[in-house]
Amino acid sequence: MNVPDHASLAPAMTVPLPAPPQTPSGPAPASAAGPVPRLAVDRLTAWYGDIAGVRDVSLAFESNRVTALIGPSGCGKSTLLRCLNRMHELVPGTRVEGRVLLDSHDIYAPDVNAIAVRRTVGMVFQKPTPFPTMSIADNVAAGLVVGPPISRSVRDGIVERALRRAALWDEVKDRLGDSPLALSGGQQQRLCVARTIAPEPEVLLLDEPTASLDPLGSARIEELVHELKREFTVVIVTHNLQQAARVSDVTAFFYLGALIETGPTAHLFTAPTQPQTEAYVTGRFG
Amino acid sequence: MAFSPRTRRVVGAAMTGATYSAAALAIIPLVAILLMLVMKGAGSLDWNFFTKSAVPVGEPGGGFAHAIVGTLLIVGVAAAIGIPIGVGAGIYLAEFGGGIVGWLVRFVADTLNGIPSILIGVFAWTLVVRPTGRFTALAGSVALACILVPIVARTTEEMVRLVPNSLREAALALGYPRWRTSLTVVARTARAGIITGCLVAVSRVSGETAPLLFTALGNQFFSTNLLQPIAALPLQVYYYALGPYEEWHRQAWAGALVLILMVLLLGILARLATRSRHERA
Numbered sequence: 001m002n003v004p005d006h007a008s009l010a011p012a013m014t015v016p017l018p019a020p021p022q023t024p025s026g027p028a029p030a031s032a033a034g035p036v037p038r039l040a041v042d043r044l045t046a047w048y049g050d051i052a053g054v055r056d057v058s059l060a061f062e063s064n065r066v067t068a069l070i071g072p073s074g075c076g077k078s079t080l081l082r083c084l085n086r087m088h089e090l091v092p093g094t095r096v097e098g099r100v101l102l103d104s105h106d107i108y109a110p111d112v113n114a115i116a117v118r119r120t121v122g123m124v125f126q127k128p129t130p131f132p133t134m135s136i137a138d139n140v141a142a143g144l145v146v147g148p149p150i151s152r153s154v155r156d157g158i159v160e161r162a163l164r165r166a167a168l169w170d171e172v173k174d175r176l177g178d179s180p181l182a183l184s185g186g187q188q189q190r191l192c193v194a195r196t197i198a199p200e201p202e203v204l205l206l207d208e209p210t211a212s213l214d215p216l217g218s219a220r221i222e223e224l225v226h227e228l229k230r231e232f233t234v235v236i237v238t239h240n241l242q243q244a245a246r247v248s249d250v251t252a253f254f255y256l257g258a259l260i261e262t263g264p265t266a267h268l269f270t271a272p273t274q275p276q277t278e279a280y281v282t283g284r285f286g
Numbered sequence: 287m288a289f290s291p292r293t294r295r296v297v298g299a300a301m302t303g304a305t306y307s308a309a310a311l312a313i314i315p316l317v318a319i320l321l322m323l324v325m326k327g328a329g330s331l332d333w334n335f336f337t338k339s340a341v342p343v344g345e346p347g348g349g350f351a352h353a354i355v356g357t358l359l360i361v362g363v364a365a366a367i368g369i370p371i372g373v374g375a376g377i378y379l380a381e382f383g384g385g386i387v388g389w390l391v392r393f394v395a396d397t398l399n400g401i402p403s404i405l406i407g408v409f410a411w412t413l414v415v416r417p418t419g420r421f422t423a424l425a426g427s428v429a430l431a432c433i434l435v436p437i438v439a440r441t442t443e444e445m446v447r448l449v450p451n452s453l454r455e456a457a458l459a460l461g462y463p464r465w466r467t468s469l470t471v472v473a474r475t476a477r478a479g480i481i482t483g484c485l486v487a488v489s490r491v492s493g494e495t496a497p498l499l500f501t502a503l504g505n506q507f508f509s510t511n512l513l514q515p516i517a518a519l520p521l522q523v524y525y526y527a528l529g530p531y532e533e534w535h536r537q538a539w540a541g542a543l544v545l546i547l548m549v550l551l552l553g554i555l556a557r558l559a560t561r562s563r564h565e566r567a
Contacts, residue, residue: 087459092384119461129456133474143460145470195460 186217376442
């Protein structure tokens with residue numbers, strides 16, 4: 001299987017790193033009084049062949065918080081996200097060093113099954129990806145098929161609950177058997193959110209979920225993110241700084257594969273400590 | 287180079303005319319064959335033709351029922367053998383066939399595609415007829431399946447490759463194992479294209495004569511036994527066309543017409559399958 005769009009990011013990363021500041025390590029600053037982070041990245045380096053797309057990053061993601069990963073194209077934010085549910089390794093020639101701790105267990109430990117990780121850490125992609133041969137309801141239930149067997153009525157209940165949580169139920173409840181391709185782009189993306197949360201993952205990864213949507217569709221997804229953080233640990237990659245400011249509690253800024261700065265969103269946008277961060281959030285590059 | 291507007295118009299018209307003529311020349315053989323078959327064969331198509339088997343020369347009312355049923359049986363069994371193998375190989379090539387094994391399978395399939403069909407017949411004779419000691423319908427099916435597999439494998443591969451990678455990733459991110467992703471998401475998405483490929487391959491082999499000469503052999507009597515020689519439309523047409531009797535020639539024409547109508551029908555089905563795919567997309 002080829003994933004050319006991600007592999008082609010690699011050449012952008014060959015630029016020598018202009019002496020990034022010391023990567024902040026350990027848990028995010030906000031955690032001083034908080035609980036143990038749900039998900040933590042510990043000295044993670046992700047390789048495409050000989051090129052490191054993510055370099056020695058350590059970062060913690062707290063429960064019921066939205067963490068936004070921002071930075072210019074090719075900075076490694078999507079690669080880092082794909083390391084969190086072991087999707088990175090599906091690209092031929094890639095490998096990962098370091099640890100990703102989910103509830104203190106390393107998901108890269110030799111006895112851990114990548115498929116089980118992906119059922120616990122759900123992911124929504126940049127473009128809506130409904131399965132075209134399945135009905136709307138079957139799309140939502142698609143992730144349940146690989147779980148333990150359940151009865152028809154339980155399944156229908158889960159489908160309804162997932163669609164309600166994704167704020168799509170009222171729009172599709174009368175046409176659950178129809179093709180998802182009749183839905184608008186924004187509805188398709190909410191369908192993908194419903195499909196991802198139906199199997200009850202613990203962490204939700206959103207990879208530029210509004211990049212292909214119009215402003216209205218984007219607004220619906222952002223509202224949804226606010227709702228979803230009540231139940232999930234949410235990590236969102238976005239190119240849209242306003243969006244990061246609106247939806248996230250914590251923001252992490254990446255540049256050329258390195259984590260430059262992380263902190264509470266309001267703080268990072270108003271009083272960044274690193275010059276690169278300031279240049280990026282004020283729109284001077286990227 | 288600069289041409290005057292007039293020259294450009296003349297050259298443009300000439301080129302357009304040339305492509306129209308080429309298109310017309312290309313369909314002349316098909317139209318001519320169809321017209322010829324209808325003129326010479328339609329007259330012999332009656333109820334007996336479809337319900338009766340061959341009768342001794344001079345006796346009226348014989349038909350091609352044994353050959354029609356024989357062709358349906360041979361091709362049906364060939365499809366049952368060849369389509370699962372071909373579709374499976376095609377999915378393998380598209381989803382997992384990046385390495386040296388994939389290259390090898392592709393190379394063998396392409397080579398097999400180019401082998402004259404009479405050699406396939408000889409191969410099936412060596413494989414089935416010789417060890418079992420008799421000509422059988424099954425041997426004919428094996429021969430046709432050998433032609434079917436590479437065609438189906440390569441078209442399936444093309445169709446599966448068209449499925450966007452984002453769908454694969456979406457399924458894998460839901461915790462689908464690779465095999466399940468390939469079968470339930472990727473192959474299902476490519477289903478219409480795969481079916482079209484299978485129908486095209488089946489219509490291609492249903493007209494094959496040479497591979498059946500040393501395998502199914504042909505039979506003047508009605509038979510549905512897969513372990514006995516069996517009649518087939520192309521064989522019956524071949525034998526009757528070579529025969530000395532006027533009546534046989536007329537029936538051979540009619541048989542050829544029925545054969546081409548069957549192929550046309552499969553082609554139309556394939557078109558319908560493709561069209562519904564475009565409508566859904």
